[in-house]
Amino acid sequence: MQKHPGIKDIARIAGVSIATVSRVLNGNSYVSPELSKRVLEAAGKLKYQPNRIARGLRKGKTNTIGFLIPDIENPFFSAIVKGAEDFLRKFGYTILLCSSSGIAEREDELLNVLFSHKVDGLMTIPLESQTPYLEKIERLGIPVVVIDDIIKKKDVSSVASDNYSGMSQLMRYLLDTNHKSFAFLSGDPHTYSGKERLRAFRDVMVRQQENVEYEILFGTYTFNSGIDMLRKLKRIPDAIVCGNDMIAFGVLTELQRMRYKIPDDVSITGFDDVLFSKMTNPPLTTVRQDYYMMGEVAAQLLMDSLNYKKRDSVLLKTELVIRGSSRE
Amino acid sequence: MQKHPGIKDIARIAGVSIATVSRVLNGNSYVSPELSKRVLEAAGKLKYQPNRIARGLRKGKTNTIGFLIPDIENPFFSAIVKGAEDFLRKFGYTILLCSSSGIAEREDELLNVLFSHKVDGLMTIPLESQTPYLEKIERLGIPVVVIDDIIKKKDVSSVASDNYSGMSQLMRYLLDTNHKSFAFLSGDPHTYSGKERLRAFRDVMVRQQENVEYEILFGTYTFNSGIDMLRKLKRIPDAIVCGNDMIAFGVLTELQRMRYKIPDDVSITGFDDVLFSKMTNPPLTTVRQDYYMMGEVAAQLLMDSLNYKKRDSVLLKTELVIRGSSRE
């Protein structure tokens, strides 16, 4: 922060008081055309840029939104951020982005940092569901929207995809196409989405009357974890249902290395439909989440909290995307 | 920004002056253990969080770094951001991230927003090389580091990979493995990296004495652009050299759809070595850039400018990664 022109400077040049400068720059109170013109000219000449820090201090509003996510490198998260950013910009807000890199303490620490920066609102994709972090969040005293989790607390808004219904639909499709044995390679089960997908898988399996076999393994939402889990499988079933696309990529890669034919020998499915899902060979059958819209909706919810103090939770539809990695 | 405890509140509770509170909280001046204890207790009880906005206004330093990138959804960029963020956090800085979504005017506008927020420094991956934006940047009056471009201006630091040498090395390898005809599918040639890669390709082709044939097409650094360019090719050569991995993915997908055998019929190469490059089938031969380190180096350069007013430009090594998409 160097010494740069302030309203004082432009007041001096325009030969008016700083109050007048403030008024024309904010355009809320009437100022004579004559003075207006002089002020605007001086501002232009000085290339004046308002100091939002000072303004924030005075108005108690920084026009800044904190965004705390688990991992910026995950394309799923960054697409959400993009959706939110595009939306928020229209309202003059800027995003203060922090990534916890999957570390819980850092998540907590960054929350304090963001709060310290006096963000007007907070958007967050929690590392895990139901943690002290989530409880802390609602006592923050600023509008919060939680993404990829559904919170019932009345002080925070939330938005997530309908993971349960998406996974159910996928399972029904697999059953309809005559798959009899399954493996479910779950991502982190502490996560809201992890829980929901697993719950759907189990429910479908249990309700199924015919004799189906299945096995469930736990890992993380990563490529390498997919490979690990695959290796631990007791046997290769008709279909390997993966917790997300990243896991599926790992499974696909490893299975091909082992000379299995996909989908002839075994079907593979993912969840998310990230950009790369259609690029694999064969392309991946998966459940699409509209992450960009998720970001937009989250931003909309935040604006609602900010302006009308309205809280809400929305569940987004998912869509089954059938591609070549599952046999018909 | 609600009404939350300030040093005034804790001064009242601890029965001391606000100056004393400030002193113990910042720990720069000696305060008696007795008072210190009372202050700390009061602060703890109130769950006090310093207001960095006010502090920033007073100190002329916000501990905030602006980061302006073309597209947050591009894994290449977000990896760079991650590298920088991890580094900057250790120094107590937070990143204010903005994405121009590839729109030049927005890039300019966001620069103003960031400046208005009184960031202490700026990191940016420019949309294009040599634009008014770049010229504006050096007159900002704050330390700047430009990433993925090399700037010779003495007021800004910069860091980029050695694209020229990386592409040269790749071409030599292709020549050594007996490829005789080539297509170069360039990304945006206004970009520093685009220019350098193209220049390397041309130089190698021109210097080559034996009769080699080649064709050059221009597009953007995207999956779809890869498909488009492929379709415009006059004929399928021995090797298709792509401007980056995303283009290569498009080419790979489309070529396989057309029933070509990779690499038997044609070799394909990329540039960047993003996460997914090893997941395609066959995995992609490419040139690795260490984006995470690029972010770290950029952050380091920024800290140097901030602390010692030292400017520098660094060129990072690349590494040829040979995988299955090119024949031996």
Add this chain to the structure above:
DNA sequence: CTGTTAGCGCCTTCAC
């Protein structure tokens, strides 16, 4: 060692 005071740049009553 500790308290009092003066701003950082801006917006906003309150007078004129």
Add this chain to the structure above:
DNA sequence: GTGAAGGCGCTAACAG
């Protein structure tokens, strides 16, 4: 319609 003055929360002199 316009100017003067106070204060947002904090830090950094300056006194004592």
